[in-house]
Amino acid sequence: MSTYNGGEYLAEQLQSIADQTHQDWRVIISDDGSSDNTLTIARQFQLKWGSDRLQIRQGPQQGFCLNFLSMACDATIYADFYAFSDQDDVWMADKLERAIAYFNDNNESQLPRAYGSRTQIVDEALNPVGFSPEFTLPRSFRNALVQSIAGGNTMMFNQAAKSLMEQAGLQKVVAHDWWLYQLVKGAGGIFYYDPKPALFYRQHTHSVIGANTSLKARIERIFFVFNDRFKIWNNLNYTALCNNRHLLTKDNQDVLDVFGKFRGAKLKDRIRLLEVCGLYRQTWRGTLSLWLATIINKI
Known part of the structure:
Protein backbone atom coordinates (compact mmCIF):
# COMPACT_ATOMS: atom_id res chain seq x y z
CA MET A 1 0.00 0.00 0.00
CA GLN A 203 -13.78 9.07 -6.23
CA HIS A 204 -13.07 12.25 -4.29
CA THR A 205 -11.46 15.65 -4.73
CA HIS A 206 -8.01 14.40 -3.65
CA SER A 207 -7.91 11.27 -5.84
CA VAL A 208 -4.51 10.93 -7.50
CA ILE A 209 -6.01 8.99 -10.42
CA GLY A 210 -9.70 9.00 -11.29
CA ALA A 211 -11.94 6.33 -12.74
CA ASN A 212 -12.00 8.05 -16.17
CA THR A 213 -15.54 6.92 -17.00
CA SER A 214 -17.38 10.24 -17.27
CA LEU A 215 -18.03 12.05 -20.57
CA LYS A 216 -15.64 14.79 -19.41
CA ALA A 217 -12.89 12.23 -18.75
CA ARG A 218 -13.44 10.61 -22.17
CA ILE A 219 -13.17 13.99 -23.90
CA GLU A 220 -10.01 14.77 -21.91
CA ARG A 221 -8.45 11.48 -23.07
CA ILE A 222 -9.02 12.53 -26.69
CA PHE A 223 -7.27 15.83 -25.99
CA PHE A 224 -4.35 13.89 -24.49
CA VAL A 225 -3.59 12.95 -28.11
CA PHE A 226 -3.38 16.58 -29.16
CA ASN A 227 -1.40 17.90 -26.18
CA ASP A 228 1.31 15.21 -26.45
CA ARG A 229 0.34 13.49 -23.17
CA PHE A 230 -0.14 10.12 -24.90
CA LYS A 231 3.15 10.49 -26.77
CA ILE A 232 5.03 11.40 -23.57
CA TRP A 233 3.55 8.37 -21.82
CA ASN A 234 4.58 6.12 -24.70
CA ASN A 235 8.10 7.59 -24.64
CA LEU A 236 8.48 6.64 -20.97
CA ASN A 237 7.12 3.13 -21.32
CA TYR A 238 8.93 2.43 -24.59
CA THR A 239 12.28 3.45 -23.09
CA ALA A 240 11.69 1.26 -20.03
CA LEU A 241 10.73 -1.70 -22.22
CA CYS A 242 13.81 -1.22 -24.41
CA ASN A 243 15.91 -1.20 -21.25
CA ASN A 244 14.41 -4.60 -20.43
CA ARG A 245 13.96 -6.18 -23.84
CA HIS A 246 15.89 -9.23 -22.59
CA LEU A 247 12.87 -10.04 -20.40
CA LEU A 248 10.53 -10.15 -23.42
CA THR A 249 9.83 -13.11 -25.66
CA LYS A 250 11.39 -13.04 -29.12
CA ASP A 251 8.00 -12.37 -30.73
CA ASN A 252 7.33 -9.45 -28.40
CA GLN A 253 10.82 -8.06 -28.94
CA ASP A 254 9.89 -7.97 -32.64
CA VAL A 255 6.60 -6.19 -31.82
CA LEU A 256 8.51 -3.64 -29.73
CA ASP A 257 10.97 -3.04 -32.59
CA VAL A 258 8.13 -2.42 -35.06
CA PHE A 259 6.47 -0.12 -32.53
CA GLY A 260 9.68 1.92 -32.34
CA LYS A 261 10.02 2.16 -36.12
CA PHE A 262 6.39 3.10 -36.61
CA ARG A 263 6.54 5.96 -34.08
CA GLY A 264 9.21 7.76 -36.11
CA ALA A 265 8.00 6.88 -39.61
CA LYS A 266 6.33 9.00 -42.29
CA LEU A 267 2.52 9.04 -42.40
CA LYS A 268 2.01 6.31 -45.02
CA ASP A 269 4.53 4.10 -43.28
CA ARG A 270 2.98 4.77 -39.86
CA ILE A 271 -0.40 3.55 -41.06
CA ARG A 272 1.14 0.44 -42.61
CA LEU A 273 3.30 -0.30 -39.57
CA LEU A 274 0.38 0.20 -37.20
CA GLU A 275 -1.36 -2.68 -38.97
CA VAL A 276 1.86 -4.74 -39.01
CA CYS A 277 2.37 -4.12 -35.31
CA GLY A 278 -1.24 -5.08 -34.60
CA LEU A 279 -1.78 -2.54 -31.85
CA TYR A 280 -5.29 -2.19 -30.47
CA ARG A 281 -7.24 -0.78 -27.55
CA GLN A 282 -10.19 -2.38 -25.82
CA THR A 283 -12.97 -0.05 -27.03
CA TRP A 284 -13.88 1.52 -30.36
CA ARG A 285 -13.30 4.98 -28.86
CA GLY A 286 -9.84 3.92 -27.77
CA THR A 287 -9.06 2.45 -31.17
CA LEU A 288 -10.29 5.64 -32.83
CA SER A 289 -7.96 7.73 -30.65
CA LEU A 290 -5.11 5.35 -31.51
CA TRP A 291 -5.65 5.88 -35.23
CA LEU A 292 -5.98 9.63 -34.69
CA ALA A 293 -2.70 9.67 -32.76
CA THR A 294 -1.07 7.71 -35.60
CA ILE A 295 -2.29 10.12 -38.28
CA ILE A 296 -1.10 13.28 -36.48
CA ASN A 297 2.12 11.60 -35.25
CA LYS A 298 1.30 11.87 -31.55
CA ILE A 299 1.98 8.27 -30.59
Missing part, protein backbone atom coordinates in the same frame (compact mmCIF):
# COMPACT_ATOMS: atom_id res chain seq x y z
CA SER A 2 1.28 3.40 -1.01
CA THR A 3 0.13 6.25 1.23
CA TYR A 4 0.39 10.02 1.08
CA ASN A 5 -1.87 12.28 3.15
CA GLY A 6 -4.58 9.63 3.09
CA GLY A 7 -5.80 9.91 6.66
CA GLU A 8 -9.39 10.74 5.72
CA TYR A 9 -10.15 7.30 4.31
CA LEU A 10 -7.25 5.08 5.37
CA ALA A 11 -8.99 3.48 8.36
CA GLU A 12 -11.88 2.28 6.17
CA GLN A 13 -9.50 0.72 3.69
CA LEU A 14 -7.45 -1.03 6.36
CA GLN A 15 -10.60 -2.28 8.06
CA SER A 16 -11.82 -3.73 4.76
CA ILE A 17 -8.56 -5.70 4.59
CA ALA A 18 -9.10 -6.91 8.15
CA ASP A 19 -12.61 -8.04 7.15
CA GLN A 20 -11.45 -10.22 4.25
CA THR A 21 -12.79 -13.77 4.10
CA HIS A 22 -9.21 -14.85 3.33
CA GLN A 23 -7.25 -14.11 6.48
CA ASP A 24 -3.69 -15.19 5.62
CA TRP A 25 -2.28 -11.77 4.71
CA ARG A 26 0.08 -9.05 5.82
CA VAL A 27 0.24 -5.40 4.83
CA ILE A 28 3.27 -3.27 3.98
CA ILE A 29 2.60 0.47 3.97
CA SER A 30 5.13 2.69 2.25
CA ASP A 31 4.41 6.28 3.23
CA ASP A 32 5.63 9.02 0.92
CA GLY A 33 6.02 11.79 3.51
CA SER A 34 2.48 12.36 4.79
CA SER A 35 1.90 15.53 6.81
CA ASP A 36 -1.60 14.63 8.02
CA ASN A 37 -2.66 11.83 10.39
CA THR A 38 -1.93 8.98 7.95
CA LEU A 39 0.96 7.57 9.97
CA THR A 40 -0.95 7.94 13.24
CA ILE A 41 -3.79 5.81 11.84
CA ALA A 42 -1.35 3.29 10.37
CA ARG A 43 0.41 2.91 13.72
CA GLN A 44 -2.92 2.44 15.51
CA PHE A 45 -3.69 -0.48 13.22
CA GLN A 46 -0.15 -1.77 13.68
CA LEU A 47 -0.70 -1.85 17.45
CA LYS A 48 -4.00 -3.67 16.94
CA TRP A 49 -2.74 -6.19 14.37
CA GLY A 50 0.89 -6.53 15.43
CA SER A 51 4.02 -5.55 13.54
CA ASP A 52 4.15 -8.99 11.91
CA ARG A 53 0.91 -8.20 10.06
CA LEU A 54 1.50 -4.51 9.35
CA GLN A 55 4.89 -3.09 8.44
CA ILE A 56 5.38 0.64 7.91
CA ARG A 57 8.27 1.98 5.86
CA GLN A 58 9.39 5.26 4.33
CA GLY A 59 8.74 5.72 0.63
CA PRO A 60 11.09 7.33 -1.91
CA GLN A 61 8.90 10.47 -2.10
CA GLN A 62 8.99 10.57 -5.90
CA GLY A 63 5.32 9.94 -6.61
CA PHE A 64 2.89 7.06 -6.26
CA CYS A 65 4.35 4.99 -9.12
CA LEU A 66 7.88 4.79 -7.73
CA ASN A 67 6.48 4.25 -4.25
CA PHE A 68 4.64 1.12 -5.42
CA LEU A 69 7.63 -0.02 -7.48
CA SER A 70 9.94 0.45 -4.49
CA MET A 71 8.00 -2.38 -2.83
CA ALA A 72 7.38 -4.53 -5.91
CA CYS A 73 11.10 -4.46 -6.79
CA ASP A 74 12.26 -5.22 -3.24
CA ALA A 75 13.53 -8.81 -3.19
CA THR A 76 13.38 -8.89 0.63
CA ILE A 77 9.57 -8.78 0.38
CA TYR A 78 8.51 -12.37 -0.26
CA ALA A 79 5.10 -14.04 -0.27
CA ASP A 80 3.01 -16.51 -2.24
CA PHE A 81 1.05 -13.70 -3.91
CA TYR A 82 1.14 -9.91 -3.94
CA ALA A 83 -1.61 -7.29 -4.21
CA PHE A 84 -1.41 -3.54 -4.73
CA SER A 85 -3.68 -1.45 -2.53
CA ASP A 86 -4.65 2.20 -2.71
CA GLN A 87 -5.22 4.12 0.50
CA ASP A 88 -8.79 5.30 -0.05
CA ASP A 89 -10.81 2.40 -1.47
CA VAL A 90 -12.86 -0.25 0.29
CA TRP A 91 -12.22 -3.87 -0.65
CA MET A 92 -15.15 -6.21 -1.07
CA ALA A 93 -14.95 -8.94 1.56
CA ASP A 94 -14.09 -11.70 -0.93
CA LYS A 95 -11.51 -9.74 -2.96
CA LEU A 96 -8.50 -11.78 -1.85
CA GLU A 97 -10.38 -15.07 -1.75
CA ARG A 98 -11.56 -14.72 -5.36
CA ALA A 99 -8.16 -13.74 -6.71
CA ILE A 100 -6.36 -16.51 -4.83
CA ALA A 101 -8.91 -19.05 -6.09
CA TYR A 102 -7.99 -18.01 -9.63
CA PHE A 103 -4.27 -18.54 -8.96
CA ASN A 104 -4.87 -21.88 -7.24
CA ASP A 105 -6.84 -23.06 -10.26
CA ASN A 106 -4.01 -21.98 -12.58
CA ASN A 107 -0.95 -22.98 -10.63
CA GLU A 108 2.00 -22.83 -13.06
CA SER A 109 4.37 -21.21 -10.59
CA GLN A 110 7.07 -20.48 -13.19
CA LEU A 111 4.69 -18.54 -15.45
CA PRO A 112 4.28 -14.82 -14.73
CA ARG A 113 0.62 -14.37 -13.96
CA ALA A 114 -1.41 -11.35 -12.85
CA TYR A 115 -5.06 -10.76 -11.99
CA GLY A 116 -7.08 -7.56 -12.33
CA SER A 117 -10.78 -6.76 -12.17
CA ARG A 118 -13.50 -4.24 -12.74
CA THR A 119 -14.43 -1.87 -9.94
CA GLN A 120 -17.63 -0.52 -8.44
CA ILE A 121 -17.18 3.25 -8.62
CA VAL A 122 -18.50 5.14 -5.60
CA ASP A 123 -18.49 8.71 -4.33
CA GLU A 124 -16.85 9.97 -1.16
CA ALA A 125 -19.65 8.49 0.99
CA LEU A 126 -19.48 5.11 -0.83
CA ASN A 127 -22.71 5.75 -2.74
CA PRO A 128 -22.72 3.82 -6.06
CA VAL A 129 -21.87 5.87 -9.14
CA GLY A 130 -21.25 3.21 -11.77
CA PHE A 131 -18.74 0.60 -12.87
CA SER A 132 -15.42 0.70 -14.64
CA PRO A 133 -15.58 -0.49 -18.27
CA GLU A 134 -15.78 -4.20 -18.96
CA PHE A 135 -13.02 -5.13 -21.39
CA THR A 136 -13.57 -8.21 -23.54
CA LEU A 137 -10.80 -8.19 -26.14
CA PRO A 138 -7.72 -10.42 -25.63
CA ARG A 139 -5.09 -9.28 -23.14
CA SER A 140 -1.85 -9.15 -25.13
CA PHE A 141 1.42 -7.29 -25.42
CA ARG A 142 0.01 -5.53 -28.51
CA ASN A 143 -2.74 -4.14 -26.29
CA ALA A 144 -0.48 -3.49 -23.29
CA LEU A 145 1.81 -1.26 -25.37
CA VAL A 146 -0.95 1.33 -25.79
CA GLN A 147 -3.38 0.73 -22.92
CA SER A 148 -3.62 -0.19 -19.26
CA ILE A 149 -6.76 -2.24 -18.68
CA ALA A 150 -7.08 -2.67 -14.89
CA GLY A 151 -6.39 -0.44 -11.93
CA GLY A 152 -3.51 -1.36 -9.70
CA ASN A 153 -5.92 -1.30 -6.76
CA THR A 154 -7.50 -4.49 -8.19
CA MET A 155 -4.28 -6.32 -9.09
CA MET A 156 -2.73 -9.44 -7.61
CA PHE A 157 0.30 -11.24 -9.04
CA ASN A 158 2.46 -14.27 -8.37
CA GLN A 159 6.14 -14.59 -7.50
CA ALA A 160 7.16 -15.10 -11.13
CA ALA A 161 5.59 -11.74 -12.02
CA LYS A 162 7.23 -10.07 -9.03
CA SER A 163 10.59 -11.51 -10.10
CA LEU A 164 10.11 -9.80 -13.46
CA MET A 165 9.60 -6.47 -11.72
CA GLU A 166 12.65 -7.08 -9.53
CA GLN A 167 14.78 -7.84 -12.60
CA ALA A 168 13.50 -4.73 -14.38
CA GLY A 169 14.26 -2.59 -11.33
CA LEU A 170 13.03 0.92 -10.65
CA GLN A 171 12.03 2.29 -14.03
CA LYS A 172 10.61 5.68 -14.93
CA VAL A 173 7.22 4.59 -16.23
CA VAL A 174 3.74 6.08 -16.30
CA ALA A 175 2.13 3.84 -13.70
CA HIS A 176 2.95 0.68 -11.77
CA ASP A 177 -0.19 -1.15 -12.94
CA TRP A 178 0.37 -0.44 -16.65
CA TRP A 179 4.02 -1.48 -16.24
CA LEU A 180 3.00 -4.78 -14.62
CA TYR A 181 0.61 -5.47 -17.51
CA GLN A 182 3.33 -4.71 -20.06
CA LEU A 183 5.98 -6.83 -18.34
CA VAL A 184 3.77 -9.85 -17.73
CA LYS A 185 2.42 -9.93 -21.28
CA GLY A 186 5.78 -9.00 -22.79
CA ALA A 187 7.43 -11.96 -21.04
CA GLY A 188 4.77 -14.35 -22.34
CA GLY A 189 2.79 -14.48 -19.11
CA ILE A 190 -0.94 -14.42 -18.43
CA PHE A 191 -3.05 -11.44 -17.38
CA TYR A 192 -6.54 -12.44 -16.24
CA TYR A 193 -9.26 -9.81 -16.27
CA ASP A 194 -12.16 -10.51 -13.89
CA PRO A 195 -15.39 -8.87 -15.11
CA LYS A 196 -16.82 -8.98 -11.58
CA PRO A 197 -15.90 -5.91 -9.47
CA ALA A 198 -13.64 -6.60 -6.50
CA LEU A 199 -13.65 -3.27 -4.68
CA PHE A 200 -15.39 0.04 -4.14
CA TYR A 201 -13.29 2.59 -6.03
CA ARG A 202 -13.79 5.86 -4.20
Whole structure:
Protein backbone atom coordinates (compact mmCIF):
# COMPACT_ATOMS: atom_id res chain seq x y z
CA MET A 1 0.00 0.00 0.00
CA SER A 2 1.28 3.40 -1.01
CA THR A 3 0.13 6.25 1.23
CA TYR A 4 0.39 10.02 1.08
CA ASN A 5 -1.87 12.28 3.15
CA GLY A 6 -4.58 9.63 3.09
CA GLY A 7 -5.80 9.91 6.66
CA GLU A 8 -9.39 10.74 5.72
CA TYR A 9 -10.15 7.30 4.31
CA LEU A 10 -7.25 5.08 5.37
CA ALA A 11 -8.99 3.48 8.36
CA GLU A 12 -11.88 2.28 6.17
CA GLN A 13 -9.50 0.72 3.69
CA LEU A 14 -7.45 -1.03 6.36
CA GLN A 15 -10.60 -2.28 8.06
CA SER A 16 -11.82 -3.73 4.76
CA ILE A 17 -8.56 -5.70 4.59
CA ALA A 18 -9.10 -6.91 8.15
CA ASP A 19 -12.61 -8.04 7.15
CA GLN A 20 -11.45 -10.22 4.25
CA THR A 21 -12.79 -13.77 4.10
CA HIS A 22 -9.21 -14.85 3.33
CA GLN A 23 -7.25 -14.11 6.48
CA ASP A 24 -3.69 -15.19 5.62
CA TRP A 25 -2.28 -11.77 4.71
CA ARG A 26 0.08 -9.05 5.82
CA VAL A 27 0.24 -5.40 4.83
CA ILE A 28 3.27 -3.27 3.98
CA ILE A 29 2.60 0.47 3.97
CA SER A 30 5.13 2.69 2.25
CA ASP A 31 4.41 6.28 3.23
CA ASP A 32 5.63 9.02 0.92
CA GLY A 33 6.02 11.79 3.51
CA SER A 34 2.48 12.36 4.79
CA SER A 35 1.90 15.53 6.81
CA ASP A 36 -1.60 14.63 8.02
CA ASN A 37 -2.66 11.83 10.39
CA THR A 38 -1.93 8.98 7.95
CA LEU A 39 0.96 7.57 9.97
CA THR A 40 -0.95 7.94 13.24
CA ILE A 41 -3.79 5.81 11.84
CA ALA A 42 -1.35 3.29 10.37
CA ARG A 43 0.41 2.91 13.72
CA GLN A 44 -2.92 2.44 15.51
CA PHE A 45 -3.69 -0.48 13.22
CA GLN A 46 -0.15 -1.77 13.68
CA LEU A 47 -0.70 -1.85 17.45
CA LYS A 48 -4.00 -3.67 16.94
CA TRP A 49 -2.74 -6.19 14.37
CA GLY A 50 0.89 -6.53 15.43
CA SER A 51 4.02 -5.55 13.54
CA ASP A 52 4.15 -8.99 11.91
CA ARG A 53 0.91 -8.20 10.06
CA LEU A 54 1.50 -4.51 9.35
CA GLN A 55 4.89 -3.09 8.44
CA ILE A 56 5.38 0.64 7.91
CA ARG A 57 8.27 1.98 5.86
CA GLN A 58 9.39 5.26 4.33
CA GLY A 59 8.74 5.72 0.63
CA PRO A 60 11.09 7.33 -1.91
CA GLN A 61 8.90 10.47 -2.10
CA GLN A 62 8.99 10.57 -5.90
CA GLY A 63 5.32 9.94 -6.61
CA PHE A 64 2.89 7.06 -6.26
CA CYS A 65 4.35 4.99 -9.12
CA LEU A 66 7.88 4.79 -7.73
CA ASN A 67 6.48 4.25 -4.25
CA PHE A 68 4.64 1.12 -5.42
CA LEU A 69 7.63 -0.02 -7.48
CA SER A 70 9.94 0.45 -4.49
CA MET A 71 8.00 -2.38 -2.83
CA ALA A 72 7.38 -4.53 -5.91
CA CYS A 73 11.10 -4.46 -6.79
CA ASP A 74 12.26 -5.22 -3.24
CA ALA A 75 13.53 -8.81 -3.19
CA THR A 76 13.38 -8.89 0.63
CA ILE A 77 9.57 -8.78 0.38
CA TYR A 78 8.51 -12.37 -0.26
CA ALA A 79 5.10 -14.04 -0.27
CA ASP A 80 3.01 -16.51 -2.24
CA PHE A 81 1.05 -13.70 -3.91
CA TYR A 82 1.14 -9.91 -3.94
CA ALA A 83 -1.61 -7.29 -4.21
CA PHE A 84 -1.41 -3.54 -4.73
CA SER A 85 -3.68 -1.45 -2.53
CA ASP A 86 -4.65 2.20 -2.71
CA GLN A 87 -5.22 4.12 0.50
CA ASP A 88 -8.79 5.30 -0.05
CA ASP A 89 -10.81 2.40 -1.47
CA VAL A 90 -12.86 -0.25 0.29
CA TRP A 91 -12.22 -3.87 -0.65
CA MET A 92 -15.15 -6.21 -1.07
CA ALA A 93 -14.95 -8.94 1.56
CA ASP A 94 -14.09 -11.70 -0.93
CA LYS A 95 -11.51 -9.74 -2.96
CA LEU A 96 -8.50 -11.78 -1.85
CA GLU A 97 -10.38 -15.07 -1.75
CA ARG A 98 -11.56 -14.72 -5.36
CA ALA A 99 -8.16 -13.74 -6.71
CA ILE A 100 -6.36 -16.51 -4.83
CA ALA A 101 -8.91 -19.05 -6.09
CA TYR A 102 -7.99 -18.01 -9.63
CA PHE A 103 -4.27 -18.54 -8.96
CA ASN A 104 -4.87 -21.88 -7.24
CA ASP A 105 -6.84 -23.06 -10.26
CA ASN A 106 -4.01 -21.98 -12.58
CA ASN A 107 -0.95 -22.98 -10.63
CA GLU A 108 2.00 -22.83 -13.06
CA SER A 109 4.37 -21.21 -10.59
CA GLN A 110 7.07 -20.48 -13.19
CA LEU A 111 4.69 -18.54 -15.45
CA PRO A 112 4.28 -14.82 -14.73
CA ARG A 113 0.62 -14.37 -13.96
CA ALA A 114 -1.41 -11.35 -12.85
CA TYR A 115 -5.06 -10.76 -11.99
CA GLY A 116 -7.08 -7.56 -12.33
CA SER A 117 -10.78 -6.76 -12.17
CA ARG A 118 -13.50 -4.24 -12.74
CA THR A 119 -14.43 -1.87 -9.94
CA GLN A 120 -17.63 -0.52 -8.44
CA ILE A 121 -17.18 3.25 -8.62
CA VAL A 122 -18.50 5.14 -5.60
CA ASP A 123 -18.49 8.71 -4.33
CA GLU A 124 -16.85 9.97 -1.16
CA ALA A 125 -19.65 8.49 0.99
CA LEU A 126 -19.48 5.11 -0.83
CA ASN A 127 -22.71 5.75 -2.74
CA PRO A 128 -22.72 3.82 -6.06
CA VAL A 129 -21.87 5.87 -9.14
CA GLY A 130 -21.25 3.21 -11.77
CA PHE A 131 -18.74 0.60 -12.87
CA SER A 132 -15.42 0.70 -14.64
CA PRO A 133 -15.58 -0.49 -18.27
CA GLU A 134 -15.78 -4.20 -18.96
CA PHE A 135 -13.02 -5.13 -21.39
CA THR A 136 -13.57 -8.21 -23.54
CA LEU A 137 -10.80 -8.19 -26.14
CA PRO A 138 -7.72 -10.42 -25.63
CA ARG A 139 -5.09 -9.28 -23.14
CA SER A 140 -1.85 -9.15 -25.13
CA PHE A 141 1.42 -7.29 -25.42
CA ARG A 142 0.01 -5.53 -28.51
CA ASN A 143 -2.74 -4.14 -26.29
CA ALA A 144 -0.48 -3.49 -23.29
CA LEU A 145 1.81 -1.26 -25.37
CA VAL A 146 -0.95 1.33 -25.79
CA GLN A 147 -3.38 0.73 -22.92
CA SER A 148 -3.62 -0.19 -19.26
CA ILE A 149 -6.76 -2.24 -18.68
CA ALA A 150 -7.08 -2.67 -14.89
CA GLY A 151 -6.39 -0.44 -11.93
CA GLY A 152 -3.51 -1.36 -9.70
CA ASN A 153 -5.92 -1.30 -6.76
CA THR A 154 -7.50 -4.49 -8.19
CA MET A 155 -4.28 -6.32 -9.09
CA MET A 156 -2.73 -9.44 -7.61
CA PHE A 157 0.30 -11.24 -9.04
CA ASN A 158 2.46 -14.27 -8.37
CA GLN A 159 6.14 -14.59 -7.50
CA ALA A 160 7.16 -15.10 -11.13
CA ALA A 161 5.59 -11.74 -12.02
CA LYS A 162 7.23 -10.07 -9.03
CA SER A 163 10.59 -11.51 -10.10
CA LEU A 164 10.11 -9.80 -13.46
CA MET A 165 9.60 -6.47 -11.72
CA GLU A 166 12.65 -7.08 -9.53
CA GLN A 167 14.78 -7.84 -12.60
CA ALA A 168 13.50 -4.73 -14.38
CA GLY A 169 14.26 -2.59 -11.33
CA LEU A 170 13.03 0.92 -10.65
CA GLN A 171 12.03 2.29 -14.03
CA LYS A 172 10.61 5.68 -14.93
CA VAL A 173 7.22 4.59 -16.23
CA VAL A 174 3.74 6.08 -16.30
CA ALA A 175 2.13 3.84 -13.70
CA HIS A 176 2.95 0.68 -11.77
CA ASP A 177 -0.19 -1.15 -12.94
CA TRP A 178 0.37 -0.44 -16.65
CA TRP A 179 4.02 -1.48 -16.24
CA LEU A 180 3.00 -4.78 -14.62
CA TYR A 181 0.61 -5.47 -17.51
CA GLN A 182 3.33 -4.71 -20.06
CA LEU A 183 5.98 -6.83 -18.34
CA VAL A 184 3.77 -9.85 -17.73
CA LYS A 185 2.42 -9.93 -21.28
CA GLY A 186 5.78 -9.00 -22.79
CA ALA A 187 7.43 -11.96 -21.04
CA GLY A 188 4.77 -14.35 -22.34
CA GLY A 189 2.79 -14.48 -19.11
CA ILE A 190 -0.94 -14.42 -18.43
CA PHE A 191 -3.05 -11.44 -17.38
CA TYR A 192 -6.54 -12.44 -16.24
CA TYR A 193 -9.26 -9.81 -16.27
CA ASP A 194 -12.16 -10.51 -13.89
CA PRO A 195 -15.39 -8.87 -15.11
CA LYS A 196 -16.82 -8.98 -11.58
CA PRO A 197 -15.90 -5.91 -9.47
CA ALA A 198 -13.64 -6.60 -6.50
CA LEU A 199 -13.65 -3.27 -4.68
CA PHE A 200 -15.39 0.04 -4.14
CA TYR A 201 -13.29 2.59 -6.03
CA ARG A 202 -13.79 5.86 -4.20
CA GLN A 203 -13.78 9.07 -6.23
CA HIS A 204 -13.07 12.25 -4.29
CA THR A 205 -11.46 15.65 -4.73
CA HIS A 206 -8.01 14.40 -3.65
CA SER A 207 -7.91 11.27 -5.84
CA VAL A 208 -4.51 10.93 -7.50
CA ILE A 209 -6.01 8.99 -10.42
CA GLY A 210 -9.70 9.00 -11.29
CA ALA A 211 -11.94 6.33 -12.74
CA ASN A 212 -12.00 8.05 -16.17
CA THR A 213 -15.54 6.92 -17.00
CA SER A 214 -17.38 10.24 -17.27
CA LEU A 215 -18.03 12.05 -20.57
CA LYS A 216 -15.64 14.79 -19.41
CA ALA A 217 -12.89 12.23 -18.75
CA ARG A 218 -13.44 10.61 -22.17
CA ILE A 219 -13.17 13.99 -23.90
CA GLU A 220 -10.01 14.77 -21.91
CA ARG A 221 -8.45 11.48 -23.07
CA ILE A 222 -9.02 12.53 -26.69
CA PHE A 223 -7.27 15.83 -25.99
CA PHE A 224 -4.35 13.89 -24.49
CA VAL A 225 -3.59 12.95 -28.11
CA PHE A 226 -3.38 16.58 -29.16
CA ASN A 227 -1.40 17.90 -26.18
CA ASP A 228 1.31 15.21 -26.45
CA ARG A 229 0.34 13.49 -23.17
CA PHE A 230 -0.14 10.12 -24.90
CA LYS A 231 3.15 10.49 -26.77
CA ILE A 232 5.03 11.40 -23.57
CA TRP A 233 3.55 8.37 -21.82
CA ASN A 234 4.58 6.12 -24.70
CA ASN A 235 8.10 7.59 -24.64
CA LEU A 236 8.48 6.64 -20.97
CA ASN A 237 7.12 3.13 -21.32
CA TYR A 238 8.93 2.43 -24.59
CA THR A 239 12.28 3.45 -23.09
CA ALA A 240 11.69 1.26 -20.03
CA LEU A 241 10.73 -1.70 -22.22
CA CYS A 242 13.81 -1.22 -24.41
CA ASN A 243 15.91 -1.20 -21.25
CA ASN A 244 14.41 -4.60 -20.43
CA ARG A 245 13.96 -6.18 -23.84
CA HIS A 246 15.89 -9.23 -22.59
CA LEU A 247 12.87 -10.04 -20.40
CA LEU A 248 10.53 -10.15 -23.42
CA THR A 249 9.83 -13.11 -25.66
CA LYS A 250 11.39 -13.04 -29.12
CA ASP A 251 8.00 -12.37 -30.73
CA ASN A 252 7.33 -9.45 -28.40
CA GLN A 253 10.82 -8.06 -28.94
CA ASP A 254 9.89 -7.97 -32.64
CA VAL A 255 6.60 -6.19 -31.82
CA LEU A 256 8.51 -3.64 -29.73
CA ASP A 257 10.97 -3.04 -32.59
CA VAL A 258 8.13 -2.42 -35.06
CA PHE A 259 6.47 -0.12 -32.53
CA GLY A 260 9.68 1.92 -32.34
CA LYS A 261 10.02 2.16 -36.12
CA PHE A 262 6.39 3.10 -36.61
CA ARG A 263 6.54 5.96 -34.08
CA GLY A 264 9.21 7.76 -36.11
CA ALA A 265 8.00 6.88 -39.61
CA LYS A 266 6.33 9.00 -42.29
CA LEU A 267 2.52 9.04 -42.40
CA LYS A 268 2.01 6.31 -45.02
CA ASP A 269 4.53 4.10 -43.28
CA ARG A 270 2.98 4.77 -39.86
CA ILE A 271 -0.40 3.55 -41.06
CA ARG A 272 1.14 0.44 -42.61
CA LEU A 273 3.30 -0.30 -39.57
CA LEU A 274 0.38 0.20 -37.20
CA GLU A 275 -1.36 -2.68 -38.97
CA VAL A 276 1.86 -4.74 -39.01
CA CYS A 277 2.37 -4.12 -35.31
CA GLY A 278 -1.24 -5.08 -34.60
CA LEU A 279 -1.78 -2.54 -31.85
CA TYR A 280 -5.29 -2.19 -30.47
CA ARG A 281 -7.24 -0.78 -27.55
CA GLN A 282 -10.19 -2.38 -25.82
CA THR A 283 -12.97 -0.05 -27.03
CA TRP A 284 -13.88 1.52 -30.36
CA ARG A 285 -13.30 4.98 -28.86
CA GLY A 286 -9.84 3.92 -27.77
CA THR A 287 -9.06 2.45 -31.17
CA LEU A 288 -10.29 5.64 -32.83
CA SER A 289 -7.96 7.73 -30.65
CA LEU A 290 -5.11 5.35 -31.51
CA TRP A 291 -5.65 5.88 -35.23
CA LEU A 292 -5.98 9.63 -34.69
CA ALA A 293 -2.70 9.67 -32.76
CA THR A 294 -1.07 7.71 -35.60
CA ILE A 295 -2.29 10.12 -38.28
CA ILE A 296 -1.10 13.28 -36.48
CA ASN A 297 2.12 11.60 -35.25
CA LYS A 298 1.30 11.87 -31.55
CA ILE A 299 1.98 8.27 -30.59
